[in-house]
Amino acid sequence: MLTEKQKELIERIGVFHEHKGMQPLVGRIIGLLLVKENAEATFEEIVEQLGVSKSAVSNALTFLQAKERITYHTKPGDRKRYFTMKVNDWRADFEKELMNIAEIQQFIDEVLDLHKNQNTEFCCRMKDFSNFLEFFRKEIPAMFERFKKQYS
Structure with a gap:
């Protein structure tokens, strides 16, 4: 069973993800997987501990797997x-997100080109935002290097 502190944290994580545009249940599943002692849950445990329908859990798990946020494994002799959470390669995931930032900068620059005489x-x-995104993108490799030196 989940403690009250765990339930409250799951709910806060869910609300955070909801404010980022995800369905509330998606964030709550992320929260559950993060706070559980063994950091894993079966389909049935998710349904039971979050008190939601099987179809809602199925849809949320499908979404999270498609976004490569979660994965699953099986155990010998157990069909469950x-x-x-897929956290093994967080650096690669973060790098992918940074590439999205670079793509946003490209769109902004194209918009600015359309308005070049204005x-x-x-x-x-928008130019200020583009400059920041360029600065940010260039600074990330140095931040990773400082991180490696400090925590290796």
Whole structure:
């Protein structure tokens, strides 16, 4: 059984992900997998501990697997699937997210090119945002290197 502190943390994690545009249950499943003592849960445990329908859990798990946020494994002699967070390669996942930032910068620069003869507040803000994204993208490798040196 989950403690009250675990339940409260699961709910906060769920709300955080909901504010990021995910379905509430998706965030709550992430929270459950993060707070469980063994960091894994079966389909049935998720349904029971979160008090939601099987179809809702099935849809959320399908979404999380498609987004490569979770994975599952089986155990010898047990037909159940044990779902876990996919955290083994967080650096590669983070790098992929940074590539998305670079793509956003490309879109912003294309928009700015369409407005190149305009000197509006919008253009100034978008140029500032583009400059920040470029700076951020260039600084990330140095941050990773400092991290490796500090924590290796």
